[in-house]
Amino acid sequence: GEEVAQTPKxxxxxxxxxxxxxxxxxxxxxxxxxxxxxxxxxFKFLISFQNxxxxxxxxxxxxxxxxxxxxxxxxxLEIQATKLEDSAVYFCAxxxxxxxxxxxxxxxxxxxxxxx
Amino acid sequence: QKEVEQNSGxxxxxxxxxxxxxxxxxxxxxxxxxWYRQYSGKSPELIMFIYxxxxxxxxxxxxxxxxxSQYVSLLIRDSQPxxxxxxxxxxxxxxxxxxxxxxxxxxxxxxx
Numbered sequence: 001g002e003e004v005a006q007t008p009k010x011x012x013x014x015x016x017x018x019x020x021x022x023x024x025x026x027x028x029x030x031x032x033x034x035x036x037x038x039x040x041x042x043f044k045f046l047i048s049f050q051n052x053x054x055x056x057x058x059x060x061x062x063x064x065x066x067x068x069x070x071x072x073x074x075x076x077l078e079i080q081a082t083k084l085e086d087s088a089v090y091f092c093a094x095x096x097x098x099x100x101x102x103x104x105x106x107x108x109x110x111x112x113x114x115x116x
Numbered sequence: 117q118k119e120v121e122q123n124s125g126x127x128x129x130x131x132x133x134x135x136x137x138x139x140x141x142x143x144x145x146x147x148x149x150x151w152y153r154q155y156s157g158k159s160p161e162l163i164m165f166i167y168x169x170x171x172x173x174x175x176x177x178x179x180x181x182x183x184x185s186q187y188v189s190l191l192i193r194d195s196q197p198x199x200x201x202x203x204x205x206x207x208x209x210x211x212x213x214x215x216x217x218x219x220x221x222x223x224x225x226x227x228x
Contacts, residue, residue, distance in 0.1 A: 031213045040124075041154070041202060043218035056215055091159060095213055103213045104150070107159040 002026060004094050004108030005074075012114045013082045021111045022074040023092030031055065031095040032075050033105055034067060038088045046090075049075065082115045089113075119143060120207050122219035130227055135192040137222050139205030142186070148208035149181055149188045150216065153201045160204055164190060195226045 005024040013019045025032050034046040045059040049069040060067070064083075069075040079086055089112050093105035120141050129135045137151075148167050152160035166172045166179040166188070178191040188207075192199055202223050206216040 033215060035216075035218075041204065041218075041221040043204075043206075043216075045215040045217070048213070048215060050213065055213065059215070097213075103148070103208065104162055104165055105216060106162060107152075109159050 004092055004106055006090075006092050006108040006111050007074075008111060009109065010112045010114070012116065014116055015084060016081050019079045019082050019086070019113055019115075021077045021090050021092075021113070023077070023094075023108060024074045025092070025094030026096070026106060029094035029096040029106075031103065031105075032069055033093040033095070034075075034077050035091045035093065036088045037091060037110070043091075046077070079113075082113075084115050087113060087115045118219070119217045120205055120219040122203075122205050122222045124220060125223040126225045127222055128225045128227065129195050131195060131197060133195050133226075135195045135199065135224055135226070137190040137192070137203050137205075137224065139188045139190075139219055140186055141188070141205075141207045141217075143207070143209055144183075144186060146183075146186075146207045146209055148214075149179070150206040150208070151177075151179060151188075151190045152204040152206060152218075153199075154204055154221065155201045192224075195224075197226050197228050200224055200226045 033048045036044045047057045048055040089110040092108045095103040151164040154160045164179040180189045202221040204221045205219040
């Protein structure tokens with residue numbers, strides 16, 4: 001598609017439950033990024049993919065967070081055993097090679113996760 | 117020291133005025149600079165990017181970059197009430213498909 005798609009829009013989980021978020025990048029875009037936006041607009045980078053390969057995972061809390069981008073499937077971000085502090089909006093962004101060496105990232109509408 | 121700093125505002129300007137938004141960054145090796153607009157409850161929307169020192173104009177928007185001072189700015193001419201939003205400065209540390217580091221944004225209010 002022409003836009004980054006994210007599902008679901010809203011997700012409510014009890015503390016300790018699992019949460020799974022999905023992202024379909026813009027068609028033709030080979031890079032996918034996941035960011036977490038918490039209060040006061042603080043964006044935290046989580047992980048990025050080049051096609052199905054992890055490109056940069058320096059922001060991932062690995063003990064509970066995992067992510068995948070498999071061929072012909074939406075990318076996913078999974079949180080095992082959610083905690084209250086995981087409550088945030090999770091944005092997916094995609095980017096593609098244009099011939100320049102820089103990347104403009106286009107964001108999806110986000111998934112608002114509320115952990116109770 | 118935060119990696120990317122912005123004044124949180126709000127910056128209030130009357131309709132038709134020029135709004136000036138500023139951003140400083142700490143990593144001298146930063147290569148790419150982006151301005152996103154985010155309306156409340158919505159996703160960031162890319163409005164400008166700049167990679168080289170100097171000015172870059174696109175319609176009512178002008179981005180300015182000074183790498184020596186580690187400073188990026190966004191000017192919005194003829195501000196409209198619809199420009200009222202939070203403006204996020206984002207910095208890419210290297211060339212290529214790197215993560216962006218975001219400032220916490222400046223809230224702009226344009227009054228009719």
